[in-house]
Amino acid sequence: MSDRVQLPHDFVPATEAELAMCLADPMWRICSGQLYQIMLKSDDGEEGGNVAPFKPNRAQRRLISRLWHRNLILKARQLGFTTLVAILWLDHALFNGNQRCGIIAQDLDTAKALFRDKVKFAYERLPTWLREQMPLARESADELLFANNSSIRVATSMRGGTIHRLHISEFGKIGAKYPEKAKEVITGSLPAVPLDGITVIESTAEGAEGEFHKLTMRALAQAEAGKQLNPRDYRLHFFAWWDEPTYTLDDDSVVLTPDDIEYFEMVEGLIGRELSQGQRCWYVATREADFSGDEERMWQEYPSFPPEAFQISQLGTYYAKQLTRVRKEKRIGVFPHVDGVPVNTFWDIGAGDGTAIWLHQRIGGEDRFIGFIEDWEQGYSHFITELQKLGYLWGTHYLPHDADHKRQQGARVVSAKEELEGMGLGGDWHVVPRVDDVTHGIRLxxxxxxxxxxxxxxxxxxxxxxxxxxxxxxxxxxxWLGKPLHDEHSEGADAFRQYGQMYEELPKGFARVTKSKRPTNWRVA
Known part of the structure; x- marks a missing residue:
């Protein structure tokens, strides 16, 4: 939008010359409320029958002012970015010839609903004189082609051809529900946008995995490092719930628990500003009413800072308090391998063909974990090779209790321990005794x-x-049941439990502890 003419957004043209000047200004067209109309949502969040002139809200104006070639929007709910981008793309197609604009949604029904309720709705309600100047050449259920040979269409993927403006709506949900479709978007649709085009990927979070999480974490790291972006880099646009003026509630009946107060104080420390009582009440009331008190869903839908959107709740977790203390005491940082000190390993050989290994040195009063290796459906030789590449002096390799069980391996009947011992890694091999109850091992x-x-x-x-x-x-x-959930995190946690069960019996360290670098806490810019 660099070709804008500086006009007040509320300027009302009185002559044909003034109208021509206004129409030449993209910001006036988008922000004046005199061209585009939208369908308002009712109180329950459904699209209703109310129609209003489109005037960007505070968050939408902020996005327009910072729009880049490639954009990632991580946001709180109900801020209207899909509506904004639909209007931006429609405006671009109407006032620029030979342009292709596209919107990708998670499924065809959602795509068609976006097209019907946002794009087509706005076009059909343009002033009659303007719509007559910009007639349709072709219309379908998923595309409008205008007489200037520009078009706007919706789909679930847009491989092939050139897309000058591309919007991917709720990409986090696409990745969570349809991971193969998300990969198709990355490999097919995104390359269709030229470097001088504009891509907007917008979503709430859907867990700490998937393509949206990867892109967001990379963009966040670049922003924190102050990297000067090139046209291939994504600019992260984060819109927190606390930055939305309407997210406040004056209600004395809302009860803030000590945990709530502690949470808000933590957020204030990160964002460098105070949260009002009304904001606090709105947050708690929304969490309780909309998500039945589920803090993880609240973080996802109304994040306070970027990493929180992907954060996993500590409810039901085994080591949350311990990890919080470790971070608070700055025991996660730069603790590299120390030459001459034996390296121990703690293994789990999972029943689901997954293996995890923690690498450990005991130095002075510290138990330093200097590495972690994991893989699935790989034989023992793969892990021995990976460990040999490190060239460490090996101490003791601690295996889970079932590593002594003998099994048929070709013509031999051997245990996992015997098989590993025969591969020449070096060091001693020890089987950690079985505990009667896994929760006892967790306590240790x-x-x-x-x-x-x-x-x-x-x-x-x-x-x-x-x-x-x-x-x-x-x-x-x-x-919550009193037994661990067996999932992709089990092997890594079970391997670490071998350390916990052997903790009191590990040889005491003998090297002097060296000073280590500590990471700085993340701050919202």
Whole structure:
């Protein structure tokens, strides 16, 4: 929108010359409310029959002012970005010839609804004189082609051809429900946008995985590093719930628990501003009414800061308090391998063909975790090869209790321990005795966190597994069961539990602890 003419958005043209000047200004066309109309939502969030002139709200104006070649919008709900982009794309197609504008949605029904209720709705309600000047050449259920050979269409993918303006709506949901479709968007639709075009990817979060999470974390890292963006880089636009003026509630009946107060104080420290009592009440009331108190859903739909949108709730997790303390005491940072000190390994050989290994050195009073390795459907030789590449002096390799069980391996009957010992890695091999109850092993591991430090870069995946390791939830009983959930986080957590169960018996460290770098806390810009 660099070709804008500086006109007040509320300017009303009185002559043909003034009208021509207004129509030449994209910002006047979008913001004046005199060209485009939209369908308003009712109080329950459904599209209703009320029609109003489109005038961008505060968040929408902020996006327009910062629009880049490639844009990622991580947002709170109900801020109207899909409506805004639909109007932007329609305006671009109407006033620029030979342009292709597209909107991708998670499924065909959603795509057609966006087209009907936002794009077509706005075009059909243009002033009659303007619509007559910009007639349709062709119309279908998913595309409008104008007489100037520009078009706007909706689909679930747009591979092939050139798309000058592309909007991907709720990409997080596409990745969560249809991961193959998300990959198709990345490999097919995005490359169709030229470098001088504009892409807008917009979504609430859907967990700490998937294409939207990857793109967002990369854009966030670039923003935090102050990187000067090139046209191929994504600019992150974060819109927190607390920055929306309407998200406040004057209600003395809303009860804030001590945990709520602690949470708001933490948020205030991160964002560098105070939250009003009305904002606090709105947040708690919305969480309780809309999400039945589910804090994880609230973080996802109304995040306070970018990483929180992808954060997993600590409810039902086994090691949340321990990891919080580790971070608070800055025991996650740069703790590299120390030459000459034996490296121990703690293994889990999962029943689902997954294997996880933690690498550990005991140095002075610290238990340093310097690496984490995991893979699925790989033989023991793969992991031995990966460990040999490191060239470390090996201490003791701690295996789970079933590593002593003998199994038929070709013509031999051997245990996992015997097979691994024969591969020449070096060091001693030890099987950790079985505990009568896995929760007892978890309790021992919680105690063992007291001296643990983690090298942030090489243990990142392992730390994510520890944070997500949780109890099994019973839908029938509506409660947490006293047993761990077996999922993709189990192997990493079970491997770390071998350390917890052996903690008291590990040889004492003998090297002097060296000073380590500590990471700085994240701050909202």
């Amino acid at each position: 591991t919680r105690k063992a966190f007291s001296t643990a430090t983690f090298h942030e870069a090489t243990c990142k995946k392992g730390l994510a597994h520890l944070a997500a390791y949780r109890k099994t939830w019973s839908e029938r009983g509506n409660c």
